Amino acid sequence: AQTVTQSQPEMSVQEAETVTLSCTYDTSESDYYLFWYKQPPSRQMILVIRQEAYKQQNATENRFSVNFQKAAKSFSLKISDSQLGDAAMYFCACTGTASKLTFGTGTRLQVTL
């Protein structure tokens, strides 16, 4: 079984600033993947970034990067140079060999001018 915990229900960041969203997880599997998904008001889940657990190097996608601490089971998302379009719900998720995604409760990110 897997559990994913997001302890920040809401976060706020000013445009052009940097924000970090936290996520911790627990899994009994040795081979697993971690994801951050973005859900804007349109409700479609959009993959932001993916991390393979066996890779030590932190994943990066343009302004989005993760801090993956395997021993601590921590997987935080850093958004640099925040833009108004980044405002959304962000979900951390984990999957193992069973292919089902286990999601956290989400963090609502507000971006202010």
Add this chain to the structure above:
Amino acid sequence: KAGVTQTPRYLIKTRGQQVTLSCSPISGHRSVSWYQQTPGQGLQFLFEYFSETQRNKGNFPGRFSGRQFSNSRSEMNVSTLELGDSALYLCASSLEFFNTEAFFGQGTRLTVV
């Protein structure tokens, strides 16, 4: 390449009725998963299909069922609808069974009155 298509987008049903939701995955994707999203329970895994076989099932009552066709399109059915079934139902497709990257549709918003 077309994305994941879910139909219908919105649905209103009466308690006791049944409903069928449809999901067309990305061309070439063989795995389809279904998730239920509600404000109270968050995102919960319903089931996954791969090559017309249900590979994994979440903790939902037997009123929730699904199937996958030879062209990978999937349907989920909910019988004897209850008010608590009101939710956003999301479908995700991925290339293979081991879900390394899932792409979501825009969801079907089901309201039970």
